[in-house]
Each structure stands twice: as structure tokens, then as C-alpha cells.
Amino acid sequence: MGRYVEKHLYENELIVEKARRDNWGLIGWWTLTVLLIAAPVAAIALGYQTLGLGLCALPAIAFLVAFVKSVKFTRVEFVLTNKRVIHKKGVFSTQALDAPLNKIVDVYVKTTFWGRIFNTNKIRITTECNRIEDKIRSADDFKGTILGQMDHAEEEKLARQAAWTAQMMAKVMPNAANEKPKKPPVKKKPKDEEYDF
Numbered sequence: 001m002g003r004y005v006e007k008h009l010y011e012n013e014l015i016v017e018k019a020r021r022d023n024w025g026l027i028g029w030w031t032l033t034v035l036l037i038a039a040p041v042a043a044i045a046l047g048y049q050t051l052g053l054g055l056c057a058l059p060a061i062a063f064l065v066a067f068v069k070s071v072k073f074t075r076v077e078f079v080l081t082n083k084r085v086i087h088k089k090g091v092f093s094t095q096a097l098d099a100p101l102n103k104i105v106d107v108y109v110k111t112t113f114w115g116r117i118f119n120t121n122k123i124r125i126t127t128e129c130n131r132i133e134d135k136i137r138s139a140d141d142f143k144g145t146i147l148g149q150m151d152h153a154e155e156e157k158l159a160r161q162a163a164w165t166a167q168m169m170a171k172v173m174p175n176a177a178n179e180k181p182k183k184p185p186v187k188k189k190p191k192d193e194e195y196d197f
Helices: 024-045 049-055 057-074 113-118 139-172
Strands: 015-018 077-081 084-089 095-100 104-110 120-127 131-137
Touching: 015 139, 024 049, 024 057, 049 057, 077 131, 077 139, 084 131, 095 120, 104 139, 113 120, 120 139, 131 139
Parallel strands: none
Antiparallel strands: 015 077, 077 084, 084 095, 104 120, 120 131
16 A cells, blocks of 8 residues: 555544455456466467467457556555545546545445455445545445544544533633522512502
């Protein structure tokens, strides 16, 4: 994983968890490359040199696709901090999306049949203005960590607000804690006036 996130952390911001990305797609492309190498080798071995040379393009194309996908795979960071979710991708031109925890509207996890077998899921984090999507391993656990961190951030915010309110109240009424509460003045009921008829 790159160093983008470490370089762009805010003051008092800590990394809570780094998502483990799904690498099964890469394994499929590399396996396809190896299998396609067998086609030209078999054609040449059977005496079809022209066909064998023509089939050499297939593993070359599969190799290029697998190589490009592998480079892109290593250039993606998906990180949860105590203040936001960061998703950065790209090799030459990069795209970084930050989602502050208090702006997250929904965290959605999609699991397919093969996703259950290989423990890979698609996670989508929706905020008020954008959406972050990626295939990661153990997406349900990552979702739980995000929701827990959102609750923790809200509790910290409420604690800071309560401390600030108490501090302001202490400034406004410095002796209020030491004084005994005063009883409100008792109003006397007016007596009914007697009338002479």
C-alpha cells in the first residue's frame, strides 16, 4: 500500500483500519495468461507453425491486461481513520475521495455466491454528495468498524460540547456551584375585602 494516506492525515487523526482488497480478479487474469500460453505451444508442437505464431498474440494480450490490472491494484488505498474514510486510486493521475464520518449516509455491502466462498464483497459508502465503491475482503467487518467509529465520533463530539457548555456556564456564573439555591419569594394572597351594604 502506498503512502498517500500517511502523508495526508489531519492533526490528531489516526488510522483505524486499512481495508484488504479483493485480489481474486488478478489471480484469474494471471491464470488465463498461463493457460493461453499452452495454445500456441500445442499448435507449434502439432506442426501448425503459422497458427502457433498467430496464437502467440492471445497470451501477450492477457499478460498486458494482467500486468496493468496488477499495477492498478497496488495503487489503491482504502482506509478508515478516526475522522473520515479515504479512498485513493490511480497510477499516473490519481483520484482521492474523502468522506467525513459525520457526512456518511449509508454503508452498503453486496455479497454474491462466489463472494461468500472467497470472502470478498462489494462495499459502497454513500455520503451527502458522493459515493465510494470497491471490492474488499471481509466487508461486513469493515462496515461494522465504520459504523462503530461513527458512533464513537458522535459521542466524542457530544462530550466536547458538554465540556464547552459547562466551561461557559462556569464563566457566566462563577459562584453558582457554591451558593445554596434561593427560595423564590412567596406571594401573599390578597384578603377578600368585606363590603358593607
